[in-house]
Amino acid sequence: MRKIVAIGRGGVGKTSFIALMTKYLKSKKKCSVLLIDADPDQNLADLVGIDLEKMQINTISDILFDVRYGKIDQGLKSFSLTDKVEYLINQEALYESEEFDLLSIGTKWTEGCYCQPNNILKALIARLEKNYDYVLIDSPAGLEHLNRRITSSVDDIFAIINPTKKAFQHFERAYKVISEIKIRFSNFYLLGNFQFSDRLLDSVNQRQEFKYIGRLEYDRRVEEINLQGRSLLKLQEDSPAFDSIKKIATTCAY
Numbered sequence: 001m002r003k004i005v006a007i008g009r010g011g012v013g014k015t016s017f018i019a020l021m022t023k024y025l026k027s028k029k030k031c032s033v034l035l036i037d038a039d040p041d042q043n044l045a046d047l048v049g050i051d052l053e054k055m056q057i058n059t060i061s062d063i064l065f066d067v068r069y070g071k072i073d074q075g076l077k078s079f080s081l082t083d084k085v086e087y088l089i090n091q092e093a094l095y096e097s098e099e100f101d102l103l104s105i106g107t108k109w110t111e112g113c114y115c116q117p118n119n120i121l122k123a124l125i126a127r128l129e130k131n132y133d134y135v136l137i138d139s140p141a142g143l144e145h146l147n148r149r150i151t152s153s154v155d156d157i158f159a160i161i162n163p164t165k166k167a168f169q170h171f172e173r174a175y176k177v178i179s180e181i182k183i184r185f186s187n188f189y190l191l192g193n194f195q196f197s198d199r200l201l202d203s204v205n206q207r208q209e210f211k212y213i214g215r216l217e218y219d220r221r222v223e224e225i226n227l228q229g230r231s232l233l234k235l236q237e238d239s240p241a242f243d244s245i246k247k248i249a250t251t252c253a254y
Ligand SMILES: Nc1ncnc2c1ncn2[C@@H]1O[C@H](COP(=O)(O)OP(=O)(O)O)[C@@H](O)[C@H]1O
Pocket: 008, 009, 010, 011, 012, 013, 014, 015, 016, 017, 194, 216, 217, 218, 219, 220, 222, 223, 224, 226, 227, 241
């Protein structure tokens, strides 16, 4: 199993990157993929062409909320907290298909009172992820949640940057936070987004601890698909963005 996480500020292209990497892994490698949408923005499902609401798939935070406030089936009330959460996540939150599976963390999650469910969720994800060749995580800007709820180790971190000072500050902070909260990782890649220019490479190259892995080409069709809320899995394979993904995947030996 290889675990990949995309991080970066809002709007840099994280979700599009994860969706396109899913397309690559499915079309080129035919491997099993688990997608985890950890961003409260929650649009990964849209970009891989699934309507969670229509399919009546719940988010994990919906389930934890229901468990906490006792809004669950009478028959489950005698279960331990772990068993309740695990049962409900498997039944109601895990989207499964021939192509890929998907878990969405959701938005209702308030801080402070969820220590135990956090641990349960992390253990559950650790068991679940063993069933897949690739686990791809779409992460929100802050990373503290990752270690607390989702995982303490990843293989490849892709910090996606646009050409702004804030983006540079963001990945440096992210790198610091990841080390502080002790997330184990093998590679911390910097990925220039569709607005990034190779002119800016010098400022990136001076930073030894990060591997600059290239740039995601600007792609009019990616922009259109995003605008229409359609699936990026349908993008033509000769598109500039998909070419960039192929190069990145080859460099990472996926
Ligand atoms: N390769 C690309 N080419 C052109 N536009 C892109 C590309 N990737 C992303 N975008 C644009 O950037 C917007 C934000 O992308 P998104 O993947 O949702 O970012 P994030 O998940 O980081 O917020 C999209 O709506 C789309 O318009």
